[in-house]
Amino acid sequence: MALVTVLDADRQFLPGQIGLPDHMAEAREMSLSHSLSQHVVEDGQLLMVSDLRADPRMRDNRAVRDLGAVAFAGVPLTDSEGQVLGTLAVMDREPRVWTRSEVALLTELGEVCSSELRLRIAREVADEARRHAESAHDQLTLLSELTEALSATLDVDEALGRLGRMVAGRLSDWCFVALAESARSVRHASVAHRDPAYEKEAGELNLLAPTARKEIRSMIAAVQRTAMPIRRDLADPATLPLLIADPRIADLVARLGFGSFLIAPITAPVGRRTAGVLMLVNGPERGPFGEAEERTAAEIGRRAGLAIDNSRLYGRQRRVAEVLQQSMLPDLPHIPGIELHAKYLPAQVGAAVGGDWYDAFVQPDGSVMLAVGDVAGHDIEAAATMGQVRNLVRGDAYGRDDDPGPLLTQLDRALHGLAVPAAATAVLARLRREDDDYSLTFANAGHPPPVLLRPDGEVEVWWESPEPLLGLMPGDPRSTHRRRIPPGSTLLLYTDGLVEHPAQLIDDGIGRIRAVLRNNPTVPAADLCSRLIETATRRDDDIALLVIRLL
Template sequence: MRLEMFDPAPIGVVFTQGAEHRLAYTNAVYRKTFGDRPLGRPLRLAFPDLEQSGYFDIFDRVLATGRAEVLTAVPIDLDFPDSAQEGTRYFTFSVSRATVSDGSQGVLLVVVETTEQVTAARRIRVLSEERRRALLRYRSLVRAGSEMVWVTGPQGGVIEPSPGWERVTGQSWEEFKGDGWIAAVHPDDRAAVTERWGRAVREMQPHFTQTYRLRLAAGGYRHFAVDAAPVRDGDTVIEWIGTCRDVEREWQDARREELLTRATAVTADTARPDEMLAALTAVIVPDLADNCASYLLPQALHRRPGTTLTAERVAAVTREGRPGPPTHHTERLGPGSPLARAADLRRPVHAVFPPGSPPPDLLPPDAATWLTPDANSVVLLPVVVDGTTAALVVASVDGDRPPLGQAEISLLQALLERAHTPLGHALEYQRTRQVAFALQHSLLTEPPDVPGLGIAVRYRPSASAAEVGGDWYDSFVLRDGATVLTVGDVAGHDLPAAVTMSQVRNMLRGLALDREEPTGEILRRLDTSLQTLYLECTATCVLARVEHRTPGHFELHYSVAGHPPPLLVEADGTARFLHEGRSPMLGLLPDPRHSTAVRTLLPGSTLLLYTDGLVERRGEDLTDGLDRLCRQASAAARRPLESFCDDLLGELLTAGNDDDTALVALRPSVSHPSGP
């Protein structure tokens, strides 16, 4: 045998010669594993660390008897400078007598490392023991009943009693076994639970988890988290074992956070109170309630407690498949109704009752019709903003669902807090409009009674009720007998604009009464005053002075500052705009100049001064509006003056008009007394 043949071998090989077992050959694998020992030295000197192991005796026996010996899974601690891996490793040694090519005999040692096999076998033994102990623990828990633990067969049917399950659900073993446990699951959860559990069993999933509601022995339902895993013998599932844990509090907390997050998301880009309430109502159903309606209280600031309540329903949602009331319906409720009481007391009105038997007069008449026959509870919830009830929400629950309680009311209130900002803005807007309208209406004076002249005035606020304008009109008689007419518009659509409008109007009245001078000069002085007192203010205006010169004839002196032109309609229906006497708007030029134009007014003709709300429409050129006014005024020229004004407003103001409109119409009489 030639020893060089072992050089490429993937196992360790050693050959010793003679009775002293001198080390004659080691291959590369052996040297890498045990170190490079010097050749020619006796085995006992080459491996002094094995003196007490008894291995040298084996070499003696094999050389003497010729019988081979094998040692398996021998642990050896390797510790030498060139060792690639230190620590305990396991080897199998085969020791046999051999004769080499030169005829000498010795001992051949073949070494195979078995560390991985030994470690794996040990790990398997540990895992088997751990599984055995785990199963024993679970079965002990089941027998002791200290936990809600259950065991099913490989196909998913319950095969062992569970004292914990019986204690919680009230099911007996006969009711529980097999698939009987499904009867304790909430009806709304059964389909999903059955489908998911069946899929887990069929696919032998490594883990099954789900949260569902279980019926309690004492009545009602609570949420339980279910965790289960298959018990395997090799690749075969022999049973399933699982636990149920009461997570009702955790579920309620998670639901609260989830609903608040959804409410924040759906209302993020919503500013209108009605849209905000509609979005929140859609979140409430079906997670919190089966039916929900929201009402705005348009007279929240004006209504006194204990009086009739006007409630405008802006949203109504019912659970899928159930009819509900229409939205955008207005209710007038007596002061003793529950909704009015909730609004007055500014706290919820809550009622729990036998299914289908709500207290009389609990809801508005038409709302009661959408309570299902199995409704069991209702809450009337006021939405209070800055001490004022700005909205009301009505929610109800049906069937065997738990009645609305304090937890649900608290969550409803938290959800509806999202609407506080737009409702607060709406209330502030109502307050602003209330002040502005009071201010505007205080300035809407009746026209003077002037012999030989008919004067009519009109004021229409924006149809959309979205803004407060700065429009004004005025008419009065000067000390010299001349009649003054004016219309104007201060820039802006808010309370400051309305306040400035009243001040400019009164200032113009004072300047006109102060001295007799051309209308253009009066506007110049008004312009100078405006730029001195109101640095950021601009306004448009028409100022007209009507003088009675000769019997049957009146003379019109007028100036126009950036305003739509006056319209003159002759008795025969000929209509034309008066474009003379024009100048830029007030507050625009640092050195203002305003001219005056003069025109004769014939008996039966009509002079119309108006603000731009009469002719402007969104997305339309102003010329189109002026042409429309000219045609309509011509058609109504022979109508009495009051009817003439009403016809113009009726024909020219659309439902979507979004600006205030003021107008003054003047008509010299056909028969009139002599002049002064």
Template sequence: MMRTWRISTVTDAARARIAVARLAAACGVTTPDRTRLVTDLGARLRQCLTKNGTWQLTFQVPASDSDEKLLHLILSPDREASAAGEPPWHISVACLGTGQPPDGDPADDDVPDDPAVLAEALLDADEETALALERLAGQERLVAFHQERLRQTNQGVLALHTELDAAGRAQHEAFAAERKARTEAEDARRRLTFLADASASLTASLDYEEIVRRLPELLIPRYADSVDIWLFDQEDDRHRSAPRPAAAVLAARTERPQYAADHPGGLPGVDDQPPSALSPGRPLLCIPLLARRASLGVLTLSPPGERWAPDDAVMLIELTRRAGVALDHARRFEHNRDIAETLQRALLTELPTMPGLALAARYLPATHGLNIGGDWYDAFRQADGSLITVVGDVTGHGLHAAVMMSQLRTALRAYAADGGSPGRLLTRLHAFLHHLQPDLYATAVIARFRPGDPTLTWAVAGHPPPVLRLPDGRVQVLDAKPGAMLGIPLHQEIGDHTLRLAPGSTLVLYTDGLVERRTQGLDPGIARLSTALGTFDSAELETDLEGSADRLLAPLLSDSERDDDVCLLLSHLTGTTGLPSVRPPSEAASLPHP
């Protein structure tokens, strides 16, 4: 549909403007678009009226069945203006509604000629403009409100970002602090682990020289580049002539750690000193090796890098203190061991000689402790010419056990001087020990050989049984009923046992250290001893009893670690002459003691 107006006067322009506004409203053009359309048209019409002439305004509406939804408004000049180059003016506006303008002749105007009606129409157009402007103002206020809300939201977002940034920095600092704390804790754990392992390694040994050798091996290269140990008790001409750093001498005099370098060390508990003239370009840490009563020496270290961390220095000072204690223990142990070995050598019996009877003895101290215990062996003659052989064991180790063993050995010899069978001697020894040391116990086995008499008499008090090898190679365990341990609070009379021996027989007396092991009892060890003894040849025992004693110990002591002393006494009746005949004894040795 199309409407057309010819405009040559202001009234024509007003009527056309009003008509266009009404038609646009009828076609469903929105108020803002309609206002812009009428405003633009009014401005264009004012320009046209200033140029005079007649202008044609065309209003085109799309058909209802058309897909096009645009209204077209065309303002064309007359011929003279068009010939003068004036172009037509065109504007389009969206038509959203479904309404259609009323049908009619385009030449018929919808606006009457009455000035009052025209003015009313113009006023209505202005009201629509005012309404549109009011709506636009409302939209502007709404836009301003949303802009303010958006501004506030942006400020909130910026504040949130600021808080997030601060939280991120705080979290990063917390993570860094946690990593630092974890690293410090791990370093502290490594230091403590090293200190514990190194201390265990140093205190595990009681060998003075071995501790001195282990200390540099533990420190190099982890905590020191070089280690020098200055021990005062090892000073000789060679050591005394060797120059020592001034800081080491000062540490020896003051018994305080000293740090010698061209820069302050900042190490806790350590005094700073000028660099050493012997090593001016290398820092030195000199730590005294302190014992209970005096300083044993000075440990001088050079760092593996430029310097030590304070915590490393604290750990090194503590390790040196523990090394000093370990060296002091080792020195005291070696001193006591020398005393014990001297006492042990004094207590070992020189075996007597007797025609027809060969003796061989071995004593091996335990590999732990003071190398001295309560095991002993003895062999001596009685007044009637009989030979007493004895092996005993006092409970415990150390000097106290050795002293008690010496007292028992002396008491036994004193009792044997009055005569008496092995059982009688053990009975008297039991009473002596019970009254002398009620809380100390002992075991013993005594065997007696009479000249001219092939009868062996023996008695046992809580001790492993004797083992006898017969001339034909068979082995017997003499496990006849023994007495109880010596010194227990029990009255007992220990009986004798007798057995006739043939020339070539070998009797073995021993202590439990030879046959007993931690995971086994005595019986398996006695069985091993019997087996080993049965492998010997009679000629070997006859000609080399000393070597036979060593070869008998070898398979039974294959392990290098022994927790107990070992005592062995071999008595071999020679197979040629036998025991010599002497005056008959006054006491019948073959009868058991009542």
């Protein structure tokens, strides 16, 4: 039996299950009297029991009597804050000693379930916010839309620019957003006006605003002292030259309209540091701001601060991950008669990098080993695991004349025996020069098929019977496939980020790269890589590709 569970105070819900009695499976829930998973939730960690009947804490659970459960293993499912909400659990009807590989697989699948759970929660929270905003005041609608706009980009300048464009006209006639990195530096300054007739003045103030460092720091210091927005219901344009040193800026502010203003802090949640200000300004015709606008402006400042913190955190993580990833990607060898070119691109969203890799190295006998693979995951851990898998491929294959199929079979055994927590797809190939042609042998572990452009312009896609991913469980020996390749051919190995899309068949993506190869038979390999990457219809997965041109 296997269960995905979510627990509340008195029930265990079953988003997924197999092997339960029909009445429980149909109800999609059970009482805690039958819940072994409650102990995983209480402990907050992996729980393995070989024989429940011998466990004092669990032997009286009704699952033992009514379901025949004897052995149990469960891993916690957590939300984004680490709170345990449920489990991924398996049960057996006879005593069982859970192996290290089974525990590793269960743990990895638990991470997948947790990611899906977090995504469902995030979607539900966003949907609930939208539903509430649709029936609430216009200012609540603005907050909801603003949250989505800020979360849709991790670029600080773009996020604050969106903020200004959304606020102008809905909370104020115009607004000014500023972010200061230090006393001497303005990180961002932008102006947005609700009326297109003032586009010229707003554009000029955009250009000049970063020079008003003293005034921006003064506003930040003022809201930092009060820890709340500053509101002035009556503002006299005649005082602007006293407040702003640059007469050009003072003149532009007066022309845009200066009857009342509200300054709210942009506060980073970490350390409660005031990083910038949101200044809302109304001309005399619109009238002063009220308490509702003040509360909304303060909330906008908090959400903008969260977006800024997220952007900085993402930037640091992305940089660390990219450096790690690039440090583990090899320099390609220079081989007479063979041109090699590779490219790796991190995803443009999410955790930035993942487990995609490429490799090529020359064997002592002169043959060339070629590899492209993809370790499951999109984070630093996936990149680190990728390095282990790639090094195992190199270390196991170097100096041996085995075919790629046996080499991948041995790699499966090594991943299992060394408890490397990896599930990966890969193509491993050996290329040899034979007389006037090349011979190539390859093995494919659940990976997209190699594609060959022949000298006559024909494009071959090397589909073979699917074989399992690496690192799950050692199974049957893996197959080796053989091809003859004439000089003048171009071989392409790549990862799924180049061709896959949730709304399309993989054949569509492969059709696009076939067209690129057919239409660009003579372009340099570096340019060919760029044109292939341009065919990717989305960039939420990383891409690795290896082009082998046989001269």
